Amino acid sequence: MLDVTQGQAVAPESAGSLLESFSLEMTAKDVVALEEAAGIIPPGTRIAIAFLPGETFEARLKAAERVRALGFDPAPHISARRIASEAELRGFLEGLVAKASIRRLFVVAGDPPVPEGPYEDALSLIRSGMLNDLGLESVGVSGYPEGHPEIGSPALWQAMRDKRDALADLGISMTILTQFGFDARPIVDWVEQVRESGIDALIRIGVPGPAGVKTLLRFAARCGVGASAKVMSRYGLSLTQLMGTAGPDRLIEDLARRVDPERHGPLSLHFYPFGGIAKTAEWVSDFNARKAA
Numbered sequence: 688m689l690d691v692t693q694g695q696a697v698a699p700e701s702a703g704s705l706l707e708s709f710s711l712e713m714t715a716k717d718v719v720a721l722e723e724a725a726g727i728i729p730p731g732t733r734i735a736i737a738f739l740p741g742e743t744f745e746a747r748l749k750a751a752e753r754v755r756a757l758g759f760d761p762a763p764h765i766s767a768r769r770i771a772s773e774a775e776l777r778g779f780l781e782g783l784v785a786k787a788s789i790r791r792l793f794v795v796a797g798d799p800p801v802p803e804g805p806y807e808d809a810l811s812l813i814r815s816g817m818l819n820d821l822g823l824e825s826v827g828v829s830g831y832p833e834g835h836p837e838i839g840s841p842a843l844w845q846a847m848r849d850k851r852d853a854l855a856d857l858g859i860s861m862t863i864l865t866q867f868g869f870d871a872r873p874i875v876d877w878v879e880q881v882r883e884s885g886i887d888a889l890i891r892i893g894v895p896g897p898a899g900v901k902t903l904l905r906f907a908a909r910c911g912v913g914a915s916a917k918v919m920s921r922y923g924l925s926l927t928q929l930m931g932t933a934g935p936d937r938l939i940e941d942l943a944r945r946v947d948p949e950r951h952g953p954l955s956l957h958f959y960p961f962g963g964i965a966k967t968a969e970w971v972s973d974f975n976a977r978k979a980a
């Protein structure tokens with residue numbers, strides 16, 4: 688239900704523009720699920736392929752290849768700290784260019800407390816020269832609207848500026864992909880801070896796909912994302928009803944209400960389909976139909 692009592696401008700078209708070029712995320716294991724859902728995902732949609740421990744490079748490459756073959760735009764993730772050697776990274780990148788004609792990547796440090804190879808963080812991988820001359824249009828970097836449990840805020844802002852400068856030197860545009868969240872307020876406040884610091888990159892706001900309470904809480908705990916009872920209740924879920932499920936309807940409506948395209952610059956949504964890629968694709972298509980009705 689839209690709440691227009693707060694005196695803020697409601698731009699009905701802004702949920703539409705947020706959803707216009709939304710992106711989705713999958714893992715290497717989701718290839719069959721993607722094939723099944725492909726018919727209801729708009730052609731050309733950017734589909735990120737997470738870089739999870741325990742998945743082989745071969746499987747990640749296969750996934751990127753299928754994403755391209757199905758008519759979508761693959762954006763593989765690379766976790767810098769999980770790369771064992773330069774040769775390993777080179778092999779993966781060459782495969783991605785040859786088999787999936789990638790134009791986008793997302794580079795993140797990753798969770799390992801100690802790097803497994805030569806790249807300590809996203810910046811060192813970007814500066815390594817390995818991304819040069821691949822014909823990349825854009826590289827995604829992380830954003831943390833609610834901060835990061837292990838990394839201090841000054842270090843996060845410094846890293847964002849450094850990555851922006853390093854990518855500008857390579858002639859590659861930067862996009863920002865945020866950690867998922869359940870609450871529009873900190874997200875929009877943070878977008879303002881990004882813009883105030885002179886960064887005009889496209890920001891893809893990470894939101895969960897429709898999923899049950901238990902799944903959302905599991906991922907929130909694993910990824911260091913706050914999910915208090917208050918926030919979850921605003922999101923549409925009661926923590927006392929563990930069988931409950933919810934989609935990001937309220938969160939997206941709240942974002943749409945708070946976003947001012949003039950002030951907040953280019954924004955779109957990125958779905959983390961914790962409940963499955965088909966369910967998320969269906970949810971987006973139903974949400975759009977409901978908006979159009």
Ligand SMILES: NC(=O)C1=CN([C@@H]2O[C@H](COP(=O)(O)OP(=O)(O)OC[C@H]3O[C@@H](n4cnc5c(N)ncnc54)[C@H](O)[C@@H]3O)[C@@H](O)[C@H]2O)C=CC1
Pocket residue numbers: 794795796797798799800807808809810829830837838842843846847864865866
């Ligand atoms: N946003 C997302 O979708 C994902 C985020 N991650 C997270 O990636 C974090 C950091 O990656 P980026 O945001 O790309 O940071 P980054 O590479 O831009 O580094 C930012 C700052 O944090 C330090 N740092 C990086 N990784 C760290 C770690 N694991 N532990 C302690 N300090 C670290 C760096 O030295 C640097 O000062 C990981 O700890 C993990 O929580 C992992 C996978 C996906």
Ligand SMILES: Nc1nc(=O)c2c([nH]1)NC[C@@H]1CN(c3ccc(C(=O)N[C@@H](CCC(=O)O)C(=O)O)cc3)CN21
Pocket residue numbers: 714716737739798866867905909910911959
């Ligand atoms: N700090 C941090 N670390 C991460 O690894 C991380 C984030 N943040 N933010 C969001 C992304 C998205 N991530 C993920 C991780 C796992 C699956 C996944 O589907 N994993 C399993 C299912 C496991 C389960 O349901 O618990 C799989 O089949 O591989 C999806 C996205 C990891 N990501």
